[in-house]
Amino acid sequence: MRCKSIPATFSASTLAPVLLALKENAIKKRRFCVYMKCLFGAVGMFFMVLEGELIISNTIQKNTLTSDALKTLISISTAILIVFIIVQYTYQKKIERFSNRSRNLRCCVEIIVEIVVCVVHPFPGSGRIPKPLQTISKQSAELTRDFVYLDAYLSLFMIFRFYLFGQVTSEWLSSKLYSNRTLAKHLAYLTKVRLNSTFMMKYLLFRYPFQFVSTILFLVLIVNSFAMQTCEAYTFPGSEMGSFLNALWLVIITFLTIGYGDFYPVSFCGRCVSAATGFLGIGITGFIFSVFVHHFEMNRDEKYLLKFSKDERLKYQRRVAASNVIKFYYMAAKHRDEKAKYLVWRERFWKAVHIMRRSTKKYGNYSDIDLIDIQQMIQNVEKRQNEILSVLDELGKSMKSDQNANTGDVFDSAM
Incomplete structure (x- = not known):
């Protein structure tokens, strides 16, 4: 039951x-x-x-x-x-x-x-x-x-x-990272993102680029050096490549695609490790340069600051050129009777006109951003915000008055 x-x-x-x-x-x-x-x-x-x-x-x-x-x-x-x-x-x-x-x-x-x-x-x-x-070499013949x-x-x-x-x-x-793993998986499903080891590697590369690249580089050098030493020492005991430091030096110069020739692998296994190290060196070196270039790119705020300073410099050049045009024209007209001084001031006048035209042409390619305009925009936003707050305050007062009126009506009916 x-x-x-x-x-x-x-x-x-x-x-x-x-x-x-x-x-x-x-x-x-x-x-x-x-x-x-x-x-x-x-x-x-x-x-x-x-x-x-x-x-x-x-x-x-x-x-x-x-x-x-x-x-x-x-x-x-x-x-x-x-x-x-x-x-x-x-x-x-x-x-x-x-x-x-x-x-x-x-x-x-x-x-x-x-x-x-x-x-x-x-x-x-x-x-x-x-x-x-x-392999055939003098060293391999002696240590065969x-x-x-x-x-x-x-x-x-x-x-x-x-x-x-x-x-x-x-x-x-x-x-x-995931305080709520179920919610994270639902969001990942909606955005078609796979929460796997590849995603974590991308996160480490995005958050800690230099630490991640340095760790990968260190592991590649150490692991390949151990593999090189093991191949050479077990195949030809007593060779120079049986030392870890010599194997590390050979891996480093192979990784950097230098190759001095003072050390070289003798065994077939060691040569395979050396070839793999060379391919890894080409790939990881390009990867390191891309990380450095991406890290030193300007962000949005830095680009805006650079653009703003460039606009201000062009505006200043145009103002100076315009004032020079007026000043040199006045000086040329003043010394019209003196031919030597007149020619000098006229030449300066046309140079100032050329500079003003060039600065105006360059300035036309950029937006006219000024601190006064930015301050005016901020003031307009604050004014609009105050208007919204005043409207909300009036709505709140009207709602309270309506509630008080309703409670008064209920009390009168009860009496």
């Missing part, structure tokens, strides 16, 4: 607050999963860099307990990272179900891509592969070796985990 105190059906107005609370809870848990993804992804990259630097500096060797322990820590952090990826998309599906949306195919593709990107890492052990496409450790290429693939920092930045900014 059904209890009468419990309603059989729930209305939409009753369910709306409950669904909104469940959706907000799911969004908070998804944001927590994104933060934990970034944390464990950074932990795995830290141990990867540490193990690689110890191997390159010959502090430890492959197939040792320390190397295998560091790789085990990388594998553990990667496993936890995969778990948080699956949990994050579980909450994402709940959010879409609460919003009456269904994107199962897209969610499946995204989770598969993320797992494939994050699962690649150096595994415990020392896998070897034949050396691919050995028949194999390359597989950890070098697996470490390079871990660089793609930097997308996790972009997700964290997007989630953090969205939590700060």
Whole structure:
């Protein structure tokens, strides 16, 4: 039997607050999963860099307990990272179900891509592969070796985990920008704006252009330097490019498209990194110049001030030229009997006429904006505002008088 105190059906107005609370809870848990993804992804990259630097500096060797322990820590952090990826998309599906949306195919593709990107890492052990496409040079002939450790290429693939920092930045900014996320999504739908990571990147570029460009430039140089060092050191141990500073110098001069020739990549992997650095240098350099040009463009107020000062200068030149025409004409007429002085003042008169005509022609291309006109416009606006306030005051007094009259009539009828 059904209890009468419990309603059989729930209305939409009753369910709306409950669904909104469940959706907000799911969004908070998804944001927590994104933060934990970034944390464990950074932990795995830290141990990867540490193990690689110890191997390159010959502090430890492959197939040792320390190397295998560091790789085990990388594998553990990667496993936890995969778990948080699956949990994050579980909450994402709940959010879409609460919003009456269904994107199962897209969610499946995204989770598969993320797992494939994050699962690649150096595994415990020392896998070897034949050396691919050995380049011919004096240095490569001296440092030749028949194999390359597989950890070098697996470490390079871990660089793609930097997308996790972009997700964290997007989630953090969205939590700060959108006090009402549902209203923001409705407005975005009406304006056909997608509130995704691209929108957040545009926001950072618009709000903090120099900081954003500097961060991107720093990350590109550091990541490419690490990739260059890893390729060269694992392929040809003992080479000069095994030093991070030398790799950083090579990446910088390649990024700037200079190329002194004091250092150059020997391995095929290093040359691919160098080519990618050159293409990035061309694109990012143009991007940096566009940001600087856009930042130093005049805004509307600055353009108005410049136009106003130019108009005032042209008006002053025309007034001075007009006064010179009158003065020089008077002086020429005064010294008409003295031929030498008359010729001098006549020449000055025609020069003043030419200057006045030129200034008048230039002045005609600009609007006649004067401070007196601006002051008069302000006075007219204030006068109009006072008239509106006086009309509203009279309306208020008439309404009060009508109310008092009505209350008096009611009282008389009651008496």
